[in-house]
Amino acid sequence: MGQAIAFYTLAAFILGFAVMVVSTRNTVHSVLFLVMNFLFVAALYVLLGAQFVAVIQVLVYAGGIVVLYLFVVMLVNLKRPPEAHQDAHRHGAFGFWLSAAVLIELVVIGIYGYARPAAPVAAVAAVPAGGNTEQVGWLLYTSYLIPFEIASMLLLVAMIGAIVLAKREL
Amino acid sequence: MIDTVVIPLLKIVIVLNATLVAVTYMVLLERKVIAWAQSRLGPMRVGPYGILQPVADAVKLMIKEDITPVRADKWVFTIAPIISMVPALIVYAVIPFGPKITLFGRQVSLYITDINVGLLYVVSVASVGVYGIILAGWSSNSKYPLLASLRASAQLISYEVAVTLTLVSVILMAGTLSMVGIVNAQYNQHVWYMFAQPLAFVFVLIGGLAETNRAPFDLPEAEQELTGGFHTEYSGMRFALFFLAEYANMIVVSSVVTTLFIGGWLPPFPNTPVLHFLYYVPSWIWFFVESFVFLYMFIWLRATLPRYRYDQLMRLGWKVLIPLAIANLVATGIVKVLVS
Amino acid sequence: MITPTHYMVLSAALFMIGVVGVMVRRNIIIIFMSIELILNAVNINLIAFSAQLHDVIGQVFAIFVIAVAAAEAAVGLGIILAFYRNKETVNIDEMNLMRW
Numbered sequence: 222m223g224q225a226i227a228f229y230t231l232a233a234f235i236l237g238f239a240v241m242v243v244s245t246r247n248t249v250h251s252v253l254f255l256v257m258n259f260l261f262v263a264a265l266y267v268l269l270g271a272q273f274v275a276v277i278q279v280l281v282y283a284g285g286i287v288v289l290y291l292f293v294v295m296l297v298n299l300k301r302p303p304e305a306h307q308d309a310h311r312h313g314a315f316g317f318w319l320s321a322a323v324l325i326e327l328v329v330i331g332i333y334g335y336a337r338p339a340a341p342v343a344a345v346a347a348v349p350a351g352g353n354t355e356q357v358g359w360l361l362y363t364s365y366l367i368p369f370e371i372a373s374m375l376l377l378v379a380m381i382g383a384i385v386l387a388k389r390e391l
Numbered sequence: 392m393i394d395t396v397v398i399p400l401l402k403i404v405i406v407l408n409a410t411l412v413a414v415t416y417m418v419l420l421e422r423k424v425i426a427w428a429q430s431r432l433g434p435m436r437v438g439p440y441g442i443l444q445p446v447a448d449a450v451k452l453m454i455k456e457d458i459t460p461v462r463a464d465k466w467v468f469t470i471a472p473i474i475s476m477v478p479a480l481i482v483y484a485v486i487p488f489g490p491k492i493t494l495f496g497r498q499v500s501l502y503i504t505d506i507n508v509g510l511l512y513v514v515s516v517a518s519v520g521v522y523g524i525i526l527a528g529w530s531s532n533s534k535y536p537l538l539a540s541l542r543a544s545a546q547l548i549s550y551e552v553a554v555t556l557t558l559v560s561v562i563l564m565a566g567t568l569s570m571v572g573i574v575n576a577q578y579n580q581h582v583w584y585m586f587a588q589p590l591a592f593v594f595v596l597i598g599g600l601a602e603t604n605r606a607p608f609d610l611p612e613a614e615q616e617l618t619g620g621f622h623t624e625y626s627g628m629r630f631a632l633f634f635l636a637e638y639a640n641m642i643v644v645s646s647v648v649t650t651l652f653i654g655g656w657l658p659p660f661p662n663t664p665v666l667h668f669l670y671y672v673p674s675w676i677w678f679f680v681e682s683f684v685f686l687y688m689f690i691w692l693r694a695t696l697p698r699y700r701y702d703q704l705m706r707l708g709w710k711v712l713i714p715l716a717i718a719n720l721v722a723t724g725i726v727k728v729l730v731s
Numbered sequence: 732m733i734t735p736t737h738y739m740v741l742s743a744a745l746f747m748i749g750v751v752g753v754m755v756r757r758n759i760i761i762i763f764m765s766i767e768l769i770l771n772a773v774n775i776n777l778i779a780f781s782a783q784l785h786d787v788i789g790q791v792f793a794i795f796v797i798a799v800a801a802a803e804a805a806v807g808l809g810i811i812l813a814f815y816r817n818k819e820t821v822n823i824d825e826m827n828l829m830r831w
Contacts, residue, residue, distance in 0.1 A: 228733045232741045239745055239768055243752035248760060249467065249529065255764050256522065262771055269738075269782040274790045274797075276511040278774075281797050284518030286767065286804045288525070288548065293808045294760055295529055295541075297821055316755040324747040331739040352507045354568055356787040357794070365791055372798045379802030386809030389816075 227268055234261045248294045252287060259283040273354045402503045406483050410639060415445040417638045421690045428694035455627035460532055463624070467530040472625065472632035475523025478516045479639035485509040486646045487571045489656040489674035501656070501675055502571060509570040510562060513647055514555050517602065521547050523636065524611075524621050531624040540621035542701055543611030547602055549705060553712035554598035557591045560716075560723040561651050564588060574655040581662045585652040590719045592652045594712055599644035601708065603637060606693035610701050645685035646678075653681045738779030745772035759823050763807055770800045 238258040245251045259282045266275035361369050419434065419441065426433030434441035459468055489501030506512060521544050528540020561584055562568060565576035577584055585592045601608040612620035622633045649655060656674035660666055699707070745768060752765025774793045781789025815821060818828075 224733055228737065232737075235741070236744055236748065239748040242764060242768065243748055243756065243761070247464075248758060249464065251761055251764065253467070253526075255767065256519075258768070259771065260519075262775065265775065266778055269778050271778050271782065271790050271793075272506065272508050273511075274774075274778060274793050276508045276515050277794060277797060280511065280515035280518055281801055282767075282771075284515060284521070286801055288518075288521055288544070289804060289808055290760065290764060291522075291525055292541075292544075293811060295525075295537075296812065297760070297815055316751050320747045320751045320754075323750070324743055327743040327746070328740055331743060332736055353787070353790075354508055357790055360787055360791050361794070368795060372795055375802050376798060379805050383805040383809040386806065387812045 224268065228265075231261055231265045231268065235265065248298065249291070252291050252294055255290070256283050256287050259287065271353060273357050398499065399503055403484075406503060407480065410480065410483060410642065411635075413642060414635050414638045415449065417642065417686065418448065418634070419444045420686075421693070424687070424690045425694045428691075449631070452631040453628055457627045457629065458624070460624050463532045464530040467526050469629075471523050471527040471530060472629045472636070473523075474526060475520065475636040476632050476639065478520035478523075479636050479643055482513050482516050482643045482647070485512055485570050486643075486650060487574060487655055488678050490571075492674075505569055505571045507567075507569045507572075510558060510568045510573070510651075513570075514551070514558065518548075518551055520640070521551075523633075527625070527633070528621040531621075533624060536621045536623045539611045539623075543604060543621055546604070546608065546611065546701075546704060546708070549708040550598045550601040550712070553708055553716055554595055554602065556713060556716035556720060557594040557598065558651070560591050560720045561588060563720070563723050563727060570650055570655075573651055574657060577654045578657055578661045581660065583652060583654045583657070583659065583661070588652070588719070588723070590715070591723075592648075594716055594719070595648055595652070597707075598712065599648060600689070600692065601704070603640040603644055603689075605637075605641065605689055607696040607699050608704055609693075610698060610704065641689055642682070642686065645682045645689070648685055649678060649681045735779050735783045738775060742772045742776040742779070745769075745775065757822050757824055759811055759821050759826070762823065763804065763811075767800060767804070770796055 235258055238254045238261065241254040242251050242258060245254060259278060263275040263278040263283070266272075266278060422444070423433040423441065434444040437443045437447045459465060484503045485506060487502035487505070491498050491500045493499070524540050524547065525544045528536040528538075528543075531537070561573070564580075564584060564587060565573040567573060567576065573584075580587070600606075604611055612622070622630055625633060654661055656678045658666065658669035658672065658677055749765045749768035749772060752768065753762050756762055756765070774796055777789045777793045777796070781787060781793075811821065814826065818825065820826070
């Protein structure tokens with residue numbers, strides 16, 4: 222019962238803030254609504270028992286990526302007055318009806334596809350019973366070590382790429 | 392019902408009130424200590440030896456006129472101080488002031504909660520605290536606050552990386568992310584992590600100084616350089632919130648450093664039978680005394696050291712602290728594998 | 732009772748809001764933020780099923796998605812900044828350097 226209330230409240234906030242992100246004219250306000258959206262998604266993860274991913278979501282997404290977006294928005298907004306950056310919604314009605322159609326289609330597929338009995342899922346590796354963080358760490362460092370290393374290489378490449386792209390002179 | 396709702400609520404009320412009172416008296420402590428370091432007396436007029444000075448400050452700030460710049464973004468201007476203050480207060484939910492004690496015939500734990508990702512929660516909340524500074528500078532719609540806020544937030548983000556990397560070596564030694572678990576690990580390993588990980592201790596102290604914009608890393612709010620920094624355009628109660636948020640952050644950093652490196656509520660050389668008499672002092676008194684030592688050290692550093700220039704500051708964060716933190720982590724890992 | 736179907740509907744709705752954002756808005760930074768919304772929708776789905784099947788692999792996948800999103804955001808914003816320095820605009824209708 223409590224879980225249902227929590228879920229519906231969080232879902233309402235998540236969708237509400239997402240709609241505000243997409244529809245606000247002022248870009249800085251849009252970024253702030255995105256932060257609130259991410260914080261509520263992290264709360265949803267805690268509700269699902271994934272505490273490690275929830276904290277990573279706050280640390281990386283809300284505390285890192287969106288700060289980056291905020292910096293770029295501020296740098297881009299500096300030279301022009303705020304009014305020049307507010308775009309009118311073009312093709313607004315067409316986009317809304319198309320997305321409503323695809324949303325109904327997705328929901329129908331999801332509900333009917335889920336109703337069929339699922340195929341048995343084979344566990345990948347024996348994960349020791351422990352807290353959530355220990356289990357995630359165990360999988361990351363034993364079965365999925367290579368994707369982990371590749372992800373770190375990807376982040377290194379992205380770091381170098383971002384620095385080179387954003388320099389004034391090479 | 393009582394154990395799950397009433398007692399945590401009571402703990403939250405007590406901790407919040409104690410924090411806010413402590414923060415206002417930190418202002419007085421700082422003025423007094425810096426004054427004594429400079430051979431003068433500090434506030435002496437209000438109350439005996441200036442004890443009631445924070446009350447006078449609070450009254451003054453509350454009755455001051457609330458000015459909003461003309462073309463400032465009104466909503467963001469209003470919530471920026473709140474965004475600065477809230478992370479400093481939320482962190483208290485995971486800081487352990489003491490173990491489980493028996494109070495009025497009931498087992499009460501002297502911490503609000505103990506989540507199993509406690510330390511990561513502290514770091515992530517600190518990373519959200521950057522928003523208050525960025526938004527304050529941006530929404531003021533004026534040059535000096537914008538420059539100062541960009542500098543301050545860049546400083547915060549850089550030192551966040553260094554501090555997080557250093558904390559990983561502490562987590563490696565303790566084997567758990569929960570704050571109570573780290574204190575218990577220090578109990579089980581008979582040593583404060585200040586002695587087992589001296590480099591990490593020093594790095595976290597330096598990083599904590601830089602994260603809270605305290606001297607010698609306080610260029611973003613130095614009046615001589617930037618006319619007051621990112622809170623130039625704020626006055627009255629909103630300025631008070633920024634001010635209090637900075638001191639609350641300072642107290643939070645002292646509490647976290649105490650928990651991680653000085654055993655929180657453990658006496659020196661914990662779990663040795665010889666020093667068992669030290670356990671007669673209540674655990675939370677150890678915690679407050681040790682936190683107070685760090686707070687005093689923060690003020691002492693402000694009175695003593697000159698300020699870092701901004702490029703020196705960034706060089707220290709990126710080119711010195713991060714490689715050393717990674718080297719510390721590698722060394723800790725190697726030692727742990729060799730010993731076990 | 733909250734079944735994974737509820738989480739799937741939430742995830743689908745968030746996904747569609749992100750897609751609408753990508754299709755309708757002309758400011759490229761808002762388009763990037765809508766892409767982040769799409770990635771979050773996928774994460775919610777992954778973690779909901781990980782909770783239902785009691786297998787932590789969904790959360791590991793979600794962590795990889797977050798890491799890739801961070802890399803993509805950094806590079807994408809670097810590109811936007813480089814473009815803005817040349818053309819002084821963030822409107823994608825005006826980003827047409829390759830048109831004849």
